[in-house]
Amino acid sequence: MIFKSRQEPLELTILRILNKRMELPENEKSYYLKLKKGYEGEQYFDSLMLESLKGERLILNDLLFKFNNTLFQIDSLVISQHTIHTFELKHHEGDYQFEKDDFYSSSGKKMNNPIHQLNRSETLFRNMLNNLGCQLPLEPKLVFTHPEFFLYHAPRDLAIIYHPQLNRSLKKFNSKPSKLNAWHTKLAEKLVAAHIPKSPYSQIPEFTYEELKKGITCSSCDSYFVDDEGKKLVCKDCGCEEDIESALLRSVKEFQVLFPERKVTTGVVWEWCGMSRSRKAVRRILNKHFKCVGHAQWAYFE
Template sequence: MFLTDRKKTKELNFHEVLERRAELEEGEKRRLKMLRQGFEGEQTYDRLWDEVGHEQLLIFRDLWLKVENATLQIDALIVGEDRLIVNEIKNYSGMYQYGNGSWSVNGFQISEDPLAQASRTAGKLIRLKYGGSHPFDVDRKVAFVNPNFNLTIDSDENEKHIVTRSMMKYYMRDIARRHAGPNAAALSNTIRNFIIDDPMATPEVEAGRIRTGLYCGRCGSYKLTLDRYRSHCGSCGHQETIEYQIVKAIVDYALLFPEQPIEKRSVVWLTGNQLNPRRIEFNMNKYCRLVRRGRHSAYVIDTTDITELLKVKGYNSKYEKRKII
């Protein structure tokens, strides 16, 4: 079973909000494309597990760990009775070569080394042995999930740490034969003690770049008309409640300016002064936590996952014509 959810990273959420509210620079476009490609690869990996079946396994997804002084990011960690299996997931496509410790694609060398990345992670996880109640081994595989990936590699030793798309289900079925028992459960509990939130900092963005106003959650158009309870998109006809639009603006602000507290005037600014400030304040008191009271009260939100935030805070509108949560 999957023990943790697969969510978009803070950096991916940041770039997607920035794409909706600013003209991206070339470097930002490339970074967003890479982040989306990586997330799509991770979703493909998860779907393959769903097809194979993972009910008898313990699988952490999208995991951040702090082990002594090392911070680890793990795409997937499978917990067995006597071993941990690290899966580094890559969504590469094209003709790749690996030799003498370096990777190249179509003849051009690249800086990323997935094999070294997986090896470093496995090495750090071995440290968990010293605080555990039973021994375990650590295995590693780089999972290339794109069917259009081709690889020429220099040695059998390196190749044994790689699994390509054509072999993914065979690999997963082999793992699925190992049922997780009490030792795996104990080991998974140990791992939970080292889990941390995504620590990656997002880039700073100048407020002057940001396009303010309300936009359609389906097509991204800013051509909206508003009635008392809903927004109506003039481009695709999609409707959203005003409450949802306010929550979306709160989350957008938190992602774009994570180091700044959320104030009513900030959300009013981001919505383009299209909504009543009192209505915004009412919803901020519902969906945020007050951390500073005064003329310019400040708030924070518990999560930038809008679906989770709506669910936790009890979003339920009779004016909603689509299922948001």
């Protein structure tokens, strides 16, 4: 069962909204695409684990710990009766080469060796578990989740699971039965308590309200709705339909993610959503879903 689920990182949510509302600088854009791709790989792995794992096991996703003043991340962790498995997930695509303990992309660019990252986390996590009074053996694996990833010249003894080996690995995993007790749950609780929720690695570019494009975007293709003031909005690009109420509320959520310190007022939402509806229509929807605080021009919604 999932004991700690994975949420879309706030950094990715913000970049996703910014990407459709402003021209991201080249480096920010590629950083955004890298994050997005990584998250897709993680979601793929999570759903595979959830549908394949058998027996009593606790799954903890997306953990960030600090031990001995050093931060380390564990993408996915499974507590079984006699073992703790950790997974470092990579969603690289294309051809890579392993040479003298280093990874190279097909263009010859030297990459950080994810095995080193795995070993570093393993050492820190082993010490952290000892500190928590846990002596269960640790089995760390590096998982390449993309079906079109290939690593040339990789030694066979690396702790790697490649995409074509995933199903077999999970079968092997399931072949060892697992029964948990209160001690395992307690351990999972301690790990969740030690998790640092806000990543200090976040890189969010600077932006202002004024420079962002206003309007309501399509939930499936991100293009801007052309509002013909009907009850439903129809995307001219992908044909997706959404009623004005849910589309407007989605836009309000985006506004709140980008500007958590700003008050939600009728005027602000009216402008943010592209001013295609009357202020009255906007106020009616806000009144229905939020609590109105204050009166007249000082009124805001929360």
